[in-house]
Amino acid sequence: MFRESDALARVKPSATLAADAKARELKAQGKNVIGLAAGEPDFDTPDNIKEAAIKAIREGKTKYTNVDGIPELKDAIVAKFQRENQLTYKASQVNVSPGGKPVIWNAMISTLNAGDEVVIPTPYWVSYWDIVLLAGGQPVAAPTSVASGFKLDAAGLEAAITPRTRWVFLNSPSNPSGAAYTRAELRALADVLLRHPQVWVLTDDMYEHLVFGDFEFTTILQVEPALYDRTLTMNGVSKAYAMTGWRIGYAAGPEALIKSMAKVMSQTTSNPSSISQWAAVEALNGPQDFIKPNARLFEGRRDLVVSMLNQAQGINCPTPEGAFYVYPSVEALIGKTAPSGKVITSDADFCVELLETEGVAVVLGAAFGLSPHFRISYATSNAVLEDACQRIQRFCANVK
Incomplete structure (x- = not known):
């Protein structure tokens, strides 16, 4: 049975x-x-990206790769973070996973023990809550509302943090609400986080390029560089490049965390698709117009x-x-x-x-x-x- x-x-x-x-x-x-x-x-998916994948197939780039990403893609990610977010990383600080969910899973299973709490603003992407549970952690809701623009404020974050808090998730622009944090709103959250050095930040920037009007996207490390050693900045090619089925997510953060995430991948998914990785290189390095x-x-x-x-x-x-x-x-x-x-x-x-x-x-x-x-x-x-x-x-x- x-x-x-x-x-x-x-x-x-x-x-x-x-x-x-x-x-x-x-x-x-x-x-x-x-x-x-x-x-x-x-x-x-743009034609130049598709052609890069076809070229990779024809050149026989169809074998196993480094478990958490080929060097060429890691270099492209490093360049992207510098070019678009003014964030400096080394290739050894970059993880490439088969989608955004595996990035989060790899980070959570690498760091959570029983009783560790993860603060998640509501409404949240459906997978955040259950990935934390599956990894043995305890998700903690930090409620928002229509009146707050579906955005967590400093008081709400402070109220949700306890001595057992290990992570806080931020998602801007948000799935499901589309809400995006301004620089000032992130500044207020960063001030709270500076008072709680045990708390790490996972910032999900997957919708970075889909902002409207004169709204300017900002990720939290641009606001507070002092959080650099405890922030995992996550992104991917699925939304901006219309590559959902290619299954490439990536993140950059402290080298020790990135090594632990690669260790998880070595015994679970192994490397993302080699073909998808070469397509992602073209996506990040190619035309952005x-x-x-x-x-x-x-x-x-x-x-x-x-x-x-x-x-x-x-x-x-x-x-x-x-x-x-x-x-x-x-x-x-x-x-x-x-x-x-x-x-x-x-x-x-x-x-x-x-x-x-x-x-x-x-x-x-x-x-x-x-x-x-x-x-x-x-x-x-x-x-x-x-x-x-x-x-x-x-x-x-x-x-x-």
Whole structure:
């Protein structure tokens, strides 16, 4: 008889992947479903990056590589951090993993012991919480709200830290809310962290290049260099370069941590795909001129979705600074009756009823640690977004 391990029993499957899978399943059955759950750009990987991968295949670069990344990619990452963030690292301080989740896993399993706490602002990317649990740590929620712009302030961070706190996670721009921290907001958080030298920082900058208007992206080490020896700065090629399926995430930090993360990889994933690594070299070193136009397209989609959702009865949708998500509140709909006759008691009910009634797949806010909300990924065409938002408006108009 199969028996699941205690470690695995502590975690849940990814809600975003589950929602996307459900939408695909219904589409395969011939149903008219719009999936707004998956967090990936709808743009194709640029041709120069694809050609670099093809060239690597033809040149036989298909063997095992160094466990945590080829030297050429590490050098490209070092150059990227210097060029774009004014952060100085050596290649020995860089980890390349098969995606962002493995970066976090490798860091957590390298550092957490039973009872160690990790402060995670809510709402959070679904995988943060469960990776910490799987690694034997204890996640601690640091709540935010619509009123705070879904951003943690100094008082909230101070209240969440205890003598057992080992890490704090920061994600800017955020998945799921799209919220991004200003330099001043990071300064306030850094001042708290300086008072707690036992606390390390994992800053997830995966959506760095997807910021809108005149917002200027800043990562915490640019604000407070004194945190350098206890910060892991994480990024990747999936979002800015439309390379989600290539599975390359990377991070830079203290050399001792990077060595420990490589040790984990030596007994788990081993190296990321050699072909994907060579494609990532081209992504980071090659032309960058498509990134800002893509961000402007996302900004237009954001404005469309925010406007249409705020016209839906009972929905309050804040305007995010970046990424390609919105995180609307459905608090005004709780306790009311869906078109099916069922009472909406939670954001989970809202999402199920919306899918069954109007064929729009979104992700429930409870998966991100803050209810009653839902997440929409607007990484699709304007026509699809307009159709989806019209369906949501119709659903809400029929809620009694």
